Each structure stands twice: as C-alpha cells, then as structure tokens.
Amino acid sequence: MINTKLYSKQITNNDQKLIVLVTIIIPVYGNLNLTKKCVSSILKIKSKIPFELIIIDDASQDATPDYLRYISRQYPFVRTLRNEKNSGFAVACNRGAAISRGKYLLFLNNDTVPLPGWLDALVEVAERDERIAVVGAKLLYPNGTIQHAGVLFRNFPFPLNPFHVYAGKPSDFPEANVERDYDVVTAACMLVRRDVFEKMGGFDERFVNGYEDVDFCLRVREAGYRVVYTPKSVVYHLESATPGRFDHSIPNIRLLHNRWMGKVNYVLKKEPRVTVVIVNYNGWGDTLEALSSVFMKERYERFNVVVVDNASKIDLSNEIKAFCDDVGRSYYRVTENVPSHAEFKGEVFFKRLGVNKGFGGGCNEGIKMALAWGADYVWLLNNDTIIGDLAMYYLVSLAEYFQNVAIVGSQLRCYPDVEKVQFDGSSVSYRGISEAKDVEKILNVSFVSGASMLIKSDFLRSYGLLREDYFLYFEDNEICLRARRCGFEILYNPLSVVYHKGGSSIGDFMESPISNYYGIRNSLFFYEEFYKNHVWDCVDYIQRSVLPKLVSKGDVLGLEAALEAIKDFLQNRKGPRESVTDGEEGFRESLSGNQPHYANLLNSLLRLQAALLRDPGRQGIIRAYFDTVRTLISLRIEGRRSDRVGE
Known part of the structure; x- marks a missing residue:
C-alpha cells in the first residue's frame, strides 16, 4: 500500500516549493487542443498522490505558450519551460527532470487522456519493491482496443524490432490484464524513480523522437532494476500525433541496433533462405574483400554465397577455397552439375564460366542455382563492394514486412570516402552525390542499384531473370521497371549500407x-x-x-x-x-x-x-x-x- 501520510501534507515555504511524491513531465510541441485535453483530465481526477506538473514547450508555433502561461498562474503546482528550438522528446524530458522535486518522475505524452486511478496504481507498484525502477501503464486506442501492454522484441521487420504486445486486442483481453515484468514499457506513460533516472543519465539525447524509452528501459534492466507493466493504470493514447514524429526513425533504429543487438531476447521468426550472388571479372582482390565483409559484418544466418567467375584471365578458385578454410565455411566448386541441395549455412559455391556472359548472364547463373535450391531471396552484390553491419538483414526484413515488394536496394556509399553517398534512392554517382536526398528515409522508388539488390525468388520465377542482351549496364533498371509494371513495389532501405568502389572491372561509368x-x-x-x-x-x-x-x-x-x-x-x-x-x-x-x-x-x-x-x-x-x-x-x-x- 502507498504510505500517503508521508506525502499528503503539501507545505509551501518561502520559495513556494511543494513537497510532492510525483513529478508529471509532459513535453509538448504544438497540438494545443490535445495538451488542453490531457491537462484537464489530470486536474479533474482526484488522487491521494501529491504531484506537481511540469510542461515543457518544445518551441511550439501555435498558441501553446499563451495557454501554458495561463495554466501556471492558475495552479501553483504547475510549472512550465520553453525551448527556443525544437529539440525532441529526450531533451525536453531531461530538462523537465532536472528541475523536478518528486521521488518519482512520470513521463506522459500530451496526446493521452488518463483515467481515474491511473496515478495511484503506478505509484502503488513502485512502492512495493525498491528494485522496481520503471512502471508502465495500459494504453488504449480511442476505440478501446489495446495499444500498449508491455514491449517485446522480434527480428522483423528490423533485426531488433520492439513491438507492443497484444496491440489491437480488446481492453479486457486476459493476458493483457496481468501485471508482469518486461524489458521495456513505453514512455507515453512511464513512472521512473528519480534517483535511478539520474543514475542512468536520463534519456540518451542521441535518440530523437523514437526509441529513447526503449534504450532507457534496457539500460535500467542491465543495471539490475525491474521494469513492470500494470494493467490497473489505464490511459487513452492518440499514438504519434506530434509533427515530425518519425523524421529521425532511421538514425534511431541504427543507434538502437548498434547498442543492443545480441544483448536482448526476442521472438524469433524463422529467417528466409537467401543466396548471395557475386559476379567476378578479373577482380579477385575485390571479390575476396567483398566475401570477407559478408562473413564479418553480417549476423544473418540462413544464407549461402555463389561466386560466378565470368571467364577471368586467371582461375583463382584455390584462393576462394583457402578463404573458406580460413573462415570455417564449406566450399564447393560447381562444374557441369549443380548440387541439388544447399543447407543455407554460409557455404560458398564457386562456378567458373567458359565465356564472359556479362553482368546479367553471370548473375543469372547464380540465380538459377538459388532457385533450384529453394532460396526465398537472391541478393545481387557487386564484387567491388564492402557491406556495412547487418546490410543483408535490413534488406530481407523489409522485404518480409511488405508483401507486395519485389526488390529492395541498399544505400550505396563511396569507398574509401565513406561519407559520400553514391546512391540515395533516386540518383547514382560513383564520385558521390553533391546533394543527396532523403538519405535516412525508407522510400518507395522507381529503381535501385544492382550493386546491392535483393530480389524475391517468387518474382524471378514468375516474371523472369535479368536481361542478358544488354551484357553490361541497365539490367538493374530494366528488372525494376518490369517489377513495377507488374504491380510490385521497389523499396530503398538506407539502413542497409553498402560501400561501393565503383567500376573496378572496367573503370568508372562513362570513363573508359x-x-x-x-x-x-x-x-x-x-x-x-x-x-x-x-x-x-x-x-x-x-x-x-x-x-x-x-x-x-x-x-x-x-x-x-x-x-x-x-x-x-x-x-x-x-x-x-x-x-x-x-x-x-x-x-x-x-x-x-x-x-x-x-x-x-x-x-x-x-x-x-x-x-x-x-x-x-x-x-x-x-x-x-x-x-x-x-x-x-x-x-x-x-x-x-x-x-x-x-x-
């Protein structure tokens, strides 16, 4: 039970400071009507919990400042701050926490409407055990179905993807009405011990309007504290109403994955089978470097690699075998008869052609093997590339998430000048695009570069392989256009980063x-x-x-x-x-x-x-x-x- 006597007496001293148990922190950016509704619902609910309310105006451009001046004059326990520039959720919340007085901090979105008993239920759970550092509420959509009842992780559509458990279920769904520990609860309504918040350093401000709460809860758990969900605290939530809410989603996802991949448990979806096809023509040094990056940088497990040699001057298959021996991968040389079975456990197949069949013809040799083995996807990867972390995983996960997608392409960056973007979803330049557009946004595009292109096998089976009559260039443009004309979508995923040397076999485009x-x-x-x-x-x-x-x-x-x-x-x-x-x-x-x-x-x-x-x-x-x-x-x-x- 809550010891309300300890906090029931609010004393006003010369500094007009109130003794409070909970500091409610609401960051706002525009949407004044939502803010009014949220604050009004808080003030109307009778609670035994003494609280103060801190509202941080994150540079709103509407009438929010006028309303906040009014509300702070009306209620002595309401304080307001204003940021001169919009800085995002983490910065605003940290600033509010820095002037808080309560034992607990309660972070609350302004697009929420708390129901009676919400605050008492949160505090009651926290007071039960000092190891409980974070408590989350049950959030409902306006139609009464569940939006949040705790957060778990799965490996799609991103390699480490947090998702709301029981989202869309009725509010009385039995499993959602049981108190339990989770790795994460949402900061749309999240109670935190102030001393733990300060010990953790608050929200990481490198996250901008996304995953701040996920990262914070994981750090709390890593430090040995508990994160608990209680269904007794109920709040309606109009999810993600803030303008610009998803503008920084790609950098946020990348930061989350870099920090937490391999450290948390997740609901595992069986990985689709992928064959990586690399065509070599007189570029063995590059090919070996590309292979090495695949095995060093990729955590995807269910794949194999086909290296097709387009009648290069020197047969260096022994070097490929030696590489496989060094990295502990199985090696198979394919001659006339293609192996009827592949395990998709990182094995490498090598096939040397008697004549140069060009990019399309070389890729098709690998694609035919992949289809015969039952691969779900084929990843065409230039031999003069070095992949970034999880490049394959990001491509496959996005393709799996959207059913009508035939092809997904990577963001290409120059190598070794990796700060320059070579392909941004709309333009290609081996020397780097002077003004790359939408570098950090997943886009529905007209084409992606064949230097790193994931294609669904079902599309290849139904609509054909790459054009071989071009021999070199525009095969990727053609198959993308074919896919779109057949009603499929092409996606550009900047999370999948591939560094491309460009023109290693024949020189830069239009430069030889x-x-x-x-x-x-x-x-x-x-x-x-x-x-x-x-x-x-x-x-x-x-x-x-x-x-x-x-x-x-x-x-x-x-x-x-x-x-x-x-x-x-x-x-x-x-x-x-x-x-x-x-x-x-x-x-x-x-x-x-x-x-x-x-x-x-x-x-x-x-x-x-x-x-x-x-x-x-x-x-x-x-x-x-x-x-x-x-x-x-x-x-x-x-x-x-x-x-x-x-x-």
Whole structure:
C-alpha cells in the first residue's frame, strides 16, 4: 500500500516549493487542443498522490505558450519551460527532470487522456519493491482496443524490432490484464524513480523522437532494476500525433541496433533462405574483400554465397577455397552439375564460366542455382563492394514486412570516402552525390542499384531473370521497371549500407571506352523501349556532354566506342561488343516501307562517323551526324508503332 501520510501534507515555504511524491513531465510541441485535453483530465481526477506538473514547450508555433502561461498562474503546482528550438522528446524530458522535486518522475505524452486511478496504481507498484525502477501503464486506442501492454522484441521487420504486445486486442483481453515484468514499457506513460533516472543519465539525447524509452528501459534492466507493466493504470493514447514524429526513425533504429543487438531476447521468426550472388571479372582482390565483409559484418544466418567467375584471365578458385578454410565455411566448386541441395549455412559455391556472359548472364547463373535450391531471396552484390553491419538483414526484413515488394536496394556509399553517398534512392554517382536526398528515409522508388539488390525468388520465377542482351549496364533498371509494371513495389532501405568502389572491372561509368560503349548503347535501347520521350534527352546528352568531353580530352578510343555504340543501337545489335547479336532481320521487317530510306540514312551516318573520327572538332559534321541519328530514331519509333497497330 502507498504510505500517503508521508506525502499528503503539501507545505509551501518561502520559495513556494511543494513537497510532492510525483513529478508529471509532459513535453509538448504544438497540438494545443490535445495538451488542453490531457491537462484537464489530470486536474479533474482526484488522487491521494501529491504531484506537481511540469510542461515543457518544445518551441511550439501555435498558441501553446499563451495557454501554458495561463495554466501556471492558475495552479501553483504547475510549472512550465520553453525551448527556443525544437529539440525532441529526450531533451525536453531531461530538462523537465532536472528541475523536478518528486521521488518519482512520470513521463506522459500530451496526446493521452488518463483515467481515474491511473496515478495511484503506478505509484502503488513502485512502492512495493525498491528494485522496481520503471512502471508502465495500459494504453488504449480511442476505440478501446489495446495499444500498449508491455514491449517485446522480434527480428522483423528490423533485426531488433520492439513491438507492443497484444496491440489491437480488446481492453479486457486476459493476458493483457496481468501485471508482469518486461524489458521495456513505453514512455507515453512511464513512472521512473528519480534517483535511478539520474543514475542512468536520463534519456540518451542521441535518440530523437523514437526509441529513447526503449534504450532507457534496457539500460535500467542491465543495471539490475525491474521494469513492470500494470494493467490497473489505464490511459487513452492518440499514438504519434506530434509533427515530425518519425523524421529521425532511421538514425534511431541504427543507434538502437548498434547498442543492443545480441544483448536482448526476442521472438524469433524463422529467417528466409537467401543466396548471395557475386559476379567476378578479373577482380579477385575485390571479390575476396567483398566475401570477407559478408562473413564479418553480417549476423544473418540462413544464407549461402555463389561466386560466378565470368571467364577471368586467371582461375583463382584455390584462393576462394583457402578463404573458406580460413573462415570455417564449406566450399564447393560447381562444374557441369549443380548440387541439388544447399543447407543455407554460409557455404560458398564457386562456378567458373567458359565465356564472359556479362553482368546479367553471370548473375543469372547464380540465380538459377538459388532457385533450384529453394532460396526465398537472391541478393545481387557487386564484387567491388564492402557491406556495412547487418546490410543483408535490413534488406530481407523489409522485404518480409511488405508483401507486395519485389526488390529492395541498399544505400550505396563511396569507398574509401565513406561519407559520400553514391546512391540515395533516386540518383547514382560513383564520385558521390553533391546533394543527396532523403538519405535516412525508407522510400518507395522507381529503381535501385544492382550493386546491392535483393530480389524475391517468387518474382524471378514468375516474371523472369535479368536481361542478358544488354551484357553490361541497365539490367538493374530494366528488372525494376518490369517489377513495377507488374504491380510490385521497389523499396530503398538506407539502413542497409553498402560501400561501393565503383567500376573496378572496367573503370568508372562513362570513363573508359568499354563503359562508354555499353553505357550509350544500352541507355538508347532502354529509353527507346520504355520511355520513348526520354530517348531524345539521351541523344541531346550524348551530343552536348559526352562527345565534347571525349573530344576535349583527345580520347580517340572513347570517341570511337561512343560512335560504335550509336551505330550498333541503330542496327539493333545487342550482346557483348566483340560479338554483337545481329538483330537486323526482325528489325528490318519492323521498318516496313521505310527500309530503303533507313538503309540510305544509315550509310550516310557511317560516312559521317568516319569523317567525325578524322576531324572530331568539326561542328558542322557533329550537327549533321546527330541530325541523322535523330531521323533514324524517328523512323525506328514509327516502324515499331506501326508494328503494334498491325498486331
């Protein structure tokens, strides 16, 4: 029972200090109507517990300051503070705690409505045992169902994900009406011993509007104290009404995981099976470094790795085997017959191809093995990457959480300059994006980079693997677009961080002849097929940016590769540059009556190409060349449009 006599006499001295048992601390930011309703409900409830009320205005822009001045004049036990800038829940609560007088601190959201007996029930539990440092209430949604009855952890949708037990159940759900210890209770209504709060250093202010209470409760438990939930204290809660409540969710999650992964128990959902596919081409040093990061940085357990060698000059499979021996992983060399079974216990499979099949073809070799083994996901990972902590876990957990997602991609950062963002969900730059957008937000996007791309196996089985006719570049764009056109979503998860060297096999994008060739040719094929209006932008970019840059550098080989790319596109040739697939027959049929005109224009283009290579600086030749290119593309588009009408 509560010793109310000890605290029942409130004495006012010269400093107008009140002797109180509980200091109720309410941080507010706007939402004045909610604050009024919360404070009014507290004042109306009769309680034996002497309390004071501290309201911290976290730089509200509405009429909140006027109301707080009024309420503090009306009631001597109400004090108010104002932050000049919005600092978040932890800072506001810590500031309130610093001027508190009570033995207990009661942190309360302003979007709550306490019911009679709420305060007495919390204090009664705390007074029962000095080891009880934190007591949480039962929180109800406005419709009367349970929002909070204690917090547990599970491993999805994040590797360490706190969740409200019995959320959505009726308020009289039997299991939710039993007092018990938990690892965590919510600070939407949380009673804390002030001496313990001070001993713990208060809320960690690195958390901003999220997980401050989770981290605090875990630190309390780690220090040997108890965290208790009582169903006798009941509060209605309009969850997360504060503006900007989730603006910092990604940094908060990352901080929580860095501190507490492996230290708390959680409800385990069986991990899906993942095959990591890494394609190597003359980059064994990078490949071994990528493999090493997977086994050193990842805590995900149910996966295996397929390394596909795209006919590199040297067969270094022995190095892969030696690496596996060093890290204690099983190694299998795949020749003609693919093993019929995989255990998904971190084993590594190596397959060396007789010919270079490009990025798409190499990835597909690994994907086919993964599908044969029953993998739930395939993670395409460039060999010139180093993964961040839990990169795979974050990808899989998000894909599992959203059922309509086909592909999830990582945030890419430059390496070794890891502060620069290379892919932010909308833009890609090997040198780093000057103004990266939404770096710390999970986004529904149009594409993600194939340097780190998780794909659901069910999607691959139903809608096909990567395009192999591109050979290099735009395979990732195409499969993302295909997924979206089939009604699936593509997600960007910045929690999954992968450091990407970029261009280790063939140089930076559009910075080598081979990159110029595939970048130009495949961009034209891609935009012509999927975004015809943008194909003209692509041609303008080549004329105004790519060509002048090559000419100014005197890069004859790069210029020749760029012009060959345009020619092969116009002749509908795909595949590797050394042995392009001649698509002339079917293509010429699509031109219908424009065949002779197209052929004549193409011959003119070849003459202009030769002249341009002899004298790259002649503006008249450049203009004539690109005018001819635009006319040829118009004929291609018109021919394909007529083809569809005929169908």
